[in-house]
Amino acid sequence: MSKTPFPFSAIVGQTDMKQAMVLTAIDPGIGGVLVFGDRGTGKSTAVRALAALLPPIKAIVGCPINAATQGDTPEWAGIVTKRTQNKPTPVIDLPLGATEDRVVGALDIERALTRGEKAFEPGLLARANRGYLYIDEVNLLEDHIVDLLLDVAQSGENVVEREGLSIRHPARFVLVGSGNPEEGELRPQLLDRFGLSVEVRSPTDVSQRVEVIKRRDAFEQDFDSFIGIYSKQDAKIRRAILAARKALPQVETPDAILRDCAELCIALGSDGLRGELTLLRTARALAAYRKNKTLNRDHLRQIAPIALSHRLRRDPLDEAGSSTRVARTVEAVLG
DSSP: OOOOOOOGGGOOSOHHHHHHHHHHHHOGGGOOEEEEEOTTSSHHHHHHHHHHHSOOEEEETTOTTOOSSGGGSOGGGOOOOOOEEEEOOOEEEOOTTOOHHHHHEEEOHHHHHHHOOOOEEEOHHHHHTTEEEEEETGGGSOHHHHHHHHHHHHHSEEEEEETTEEEEEEOOEEEEEEEOGGGOOOOHHHHTTSSEEEEEOOOOOHHHHHHHHHHHHHHHHSHHHHHHHHHHHHHHHHHHHHHHHHHGGGOBOOHHHHHHHHHHHHHHTOOSSHHHHHHHHHHHHHHHHTTOSBOOHHHHHHHHHHHHGGGOOOOTTOOSOHHHHHHHHHHHHHO
């Protein structure tokens, strides 16, 4: 069977997860996506499916960081060709137990000291440049690895320093983390560094579960026909994402909407200003995707749960889930 991923448009349900991933494809500056929920709910399938429907990237042949031009290739890579090739948007898996050297890359200190050469073995962050870095069970990763990943994801640059030597290269990717909250939680300061968060659950509706089974079975048993059915729908989503990228800078943001963002975050007790900024960027991406020229409260209402629910302080006296608390506050502030 072909290695073509399951089509994005064929994924049943999981609306919030799919929407969050589409919006980060429109504006990667939104930040990563954190997906918490049951196993087998299509988390990794959705990441690979979205990357597959995006246009291929143009990259220098043999470049370890997927540089678009020879001028962007790092000196340590030793790339001399100007030839480019189209390649799929990369999706790199970060396995549990990965060492820091495997993630960021390793310097050959002995070669540097004896020959005076900066020998560098690129890590997973180099391969993920201009694509997606997917971490299953992110809540089980060691804290220092998570800190490192989030810092690189925000700065867009990976810096490796050993014994007075320094190597740096671009590392711009959308970080997607998934996990089951019953197996461990992320620290609040790390939760806040993810742009969006969604909760996914196994469908409880019988007809929806049957549809999931039918589509997966058709994908495996009659691959060509199945891909033919959904390729047009995937192409439609691709065109909408590309159009939204172009329209994004022209979306107008009234001052009243900025005030709404601030009032929402204050009412929710969100620390810092990252919540407002993420809410604004995500709502603007949604407006562009919907072909709306001006940001309005409807965009904020739809985006607030996935942009703010993971930034709330715990309230032991409130048994409602974080998404419910956000919805309640949105209703109170925006009407």
